[in-house]
Amino acid sequence: MSMEISLVCIVDAEGRKVAAQCVDSTPKAIVALLERHGPMERVVIETGRITPWVALGLHELGVAIVCIDARQAHQSIKAMKAYKTDPHDAAGLA
Template structure:
């Protein structure tokens, strides 16, 4: 039997409702406002929903990451759009909202909100460009020194390999070689390292693969 769950989250506790494929309520209750509490609530009742939804809010990032780590099929949904559906319901309460969210999970009438993983946040920190401001001078560039030093070293090594050893050309390699001719190898390698990090982050978020180009792009 397919089950769907809605979580109405507050700072102190979470109201949970589980419905079946026909919309019938199977279980309702409350648990502590943490991922382990949600997991324990389902485990104690031998329930395994195929879809769990909760609204975007103060705890949504932390809650989503925690539930994902625990293997729960959770999705954070747009709170503003969900509110339009929930506001039409007669029973306005935490329990009623949880049941309404469970029905949204069942029907699929919701808009997912992308929650970055912790790894993506760390990578994002590494690729934050350094910025300098002094009077009329304002420039940004270089690889930020915040974050993991080992990761920065690996990115620089990868960029160096791309420029000097990789025979297959791509737009990124072509750009890095031209930059090295103008600004020197060291600056080109640092710039290419940052572009590699941005590229990997984009591929990670969009779940795509790198597409090589046959010829260098001028």
């Protein structure tokens, strides 16, 4: 199986982007990135092929998860007049 990559976007309490970085789509890799930027209130993840595994792993590592439907995310991003790309998805979800 080839390794999946996720784009993680971190925003502060005011919604300003703090970081955006690609990491391996493993719970440990995602948590390692999040921990470098301090405590997180919650993580939003979009549904996809590996979402159940990643979400469960993040939950087991103590991360509060909100999972949203990819189609709804697409509509929200479209409403913001942003093209649906991984960077726009990550920023829109954040």
